[in-house]
Amino acid sequence: MPNSVSLKRSFAPVVNAQVRVLVLGSLPGEESLARSQYYANPRNQFWRLAGEVVETDLASLPYDVRLETLLSCGIGLWDVVESASRAGSLDAAIRGHTANDLASLVKSLPDLRAVAFNGGTSARIGEKQLEGAPVDRLPLPSSSPAYTLPFGQKRTAWLELRRYL
Secondary structure, rough: OOOOOEEEOOOOOOOOOOOOOEEEEOOOOHHHHHHOOOOEEEEEEOHHHHHHOOOOHHOOOOOOHHHHHHHOOEEEEEEOEEEEEOOOOOHHHHEEEEOOOHHHHHHOOOOOOOOEEEOOOHHHHHHHHHOOOOOOEEEEOOOOOOOOOOHHHHHHHHHHHHHOO
């Protein structure tokens, strides 16, 4: 039953020692969990937005090549929520979350310059954990199809990541 309330878990971080920007989502949605891939819902604009940042058509690439390309450009991925109960994919339905250890990950990345929060829930949960961290923190408009800001406005905000790469 895809929309049953159940415990959902995030994926492992996608990082290496050269990561300069860490993009944090909230918790993978149903399609992402089913495929074991970050941002697997084709309506989610993440790959298109990240592709604009790195000037590569990421959406057309196989998943493993997408991840390799992001890492080669200095971008890592993770989520702020380690586990939570949630029916469906909406952030508003997240209940009883356990946060990922963002502070430890940030400390382990020697070249990290910025943490970008993909949406309001990510920013709200992540900011609390990263208070005092010596990196810039940028709230971004969510790449989710549920956040209906026009793509051009999302793109403008996401392109700010280039200055950290």
